[in-house]
Amino acid sequence: MKTIGILTSGGDAPGMNAAIRAVVRSAIYYGCKVYGINRGYKGLIEDDVQEMNLSSVGDIIHRGGTILKSSRCEEFKTEEGRKIAVKVLKKYGIDCLVVIGGDGSFNGASKLSELGFPAIGIPGTIDNDLAYTDYTIGYFTAIETVIDAIGKIRDTSSSHERVNIVEVMGRHCGDLALYSGLAGGAETIILPEHPESIEGICDRLETTKKRGKKHSIIVLAEGVGNAHEIGKQIAEKTGSDLRVTILGHVQRGGSPSAFDRILASKLGVRAVELLLDGKSARVVGVKDDKVIDMDIHEALAMKKEFDKYTYKMTKILSI
Template sequence: MKTIGILTSGGDAPGMNAAIRAVVRSAIYYGCKVYGINRGYKGLIEEDIQEMNLSSVGDIIHRGGTVLKSSRCEEFKTEEGRAIGVKVLKKYGIDCLVVIGGDGSFNGAQKLSELGFPAIGIPGTIDNDLAYTDYTIGFDTTQNTIIDAIGKIRDTSSSHERVNIIEVMGRHCGDLALYAGLAGGAETVIVPEVDFKVEDVCNKLKTTQKRGKRHSIIVLAEGVGNAQDLGKEIIKETGADLRVTVLGHVQRGGSPTAFDRILASRMGVRAVELLLDGKAARVVGIRDNKIIDMDIHEALSMNKTFDKDTYEMVKILSI
């Protein structure tokens, strides 16, 4: 009988609980014991660990966040910290580990695998910034959260004939801004992958104003720049009545969509099956609606390709 450990690390994402549930229940189904590690790698070093059973994951598939809590741990980035982590895992008789998180969390899993401790990664991050997989857990839910906010802001924007800048998450990856901007009917989408000029944004606003449209939505990925500063430049150039909304951490919360619940469940089961097959240093993903797995080092070395076709589509549809 294998004993599997599970933790969530880095930024939380809707659907993490569904993944935890899938790992725990499928592991028990296959006759394994499961330990939940609270607060990520920090909790591992501090031995914040408890055995999990079927009841531990009852009624959590619909909940946002993570019941195992999450944190960031600088100590685990050191050789000494990782050595402590491996020692704790062995102390509890844990044979292998499932890590749910983003690239930073996967780096930790990779380091554990290099030390000879089997680990499997499940992508849980709202940014959708991992190149090897089409989607990460939490991305779909966050898109819908943003789209809902865009709709509400558009109502008041239209009523007052205002320009609204909506800042969304995405420091290095503009997927949230791009797809939510398209689905929300934004007039302008600004992402880290494409250079932009304030002059171009202002010219577009002037063009729409000339044809009688007085309200506009600009979706800005946080990695591009400060929304308030951009707003001041636009006001200076166009004289527009403008407001800025920074959605912030509201994007991380909320009940996961059906897509994220199903995706997380499929990935969680695959992770357990990989461990039972003796696989390690792998990450689970999805491509063309099929659950896949690949070497963790290879996955982390891949560069994400920006969807330029969709970006061009946004420009076409927002004339």
């Protein structure tokens, strides 16, 4: 009988609880024992571990956040910290580990695998910034959250004939801004992969004014720069009444969408099956609507491809 450990690490994402549920229940179905590790790698080093059963994951599939909590841990980045983590895993007889998180969490899993400890990664991040998988858990829920906010901001923007900048998460990957901006009907979308000059943004605002539209929505990915400074420059050049809304961590919360619950469930079960097959240093994901797995090092080395066509399409639709 294998004993499987599970932890969530880094930024939380809607659907993490659905993934935890899938891992715990499928592991028990296959005759395994399961331990939950609280607060990610930090909790692992600090021996914050508990055994889980079917009741541990009852009524959590619809809940946002993560019942195992999450944190970031600088100590785990050191060789000494990882050795402590392995000692704790061995103390509980844990044979292998499932890690739910983003690229930083996956790097931790790969380091454990290098120490001879089997680990599988499940992608949980609203940024959708992992190149090997089409979608990450939490991404589509975050899009719905942003779209809801854009709709409400558009109402007040229209009433006051204002320009509104809506800043969303995405330091290096603009997927959240691009697709929520498309779905939300934003007039301008500013991305880290495709920076746009202030002059270009202002020209577009002037064009919309000339056709009689006196309010606009600009969706800005946080990695581009300071939203208030960008807004100040736009307001000075155009004379627009401009407001900035930074959505912040509201994007990480909320009940996961049906898509994210289903995706998390599929990936959680597949992760357990890989461990039972003796696999290690793998990540699970989805490609062309099929659940896939691949080497964790190869996955982390892949570069995210910018969706130029969709970006072009937003330009066409916002004339």
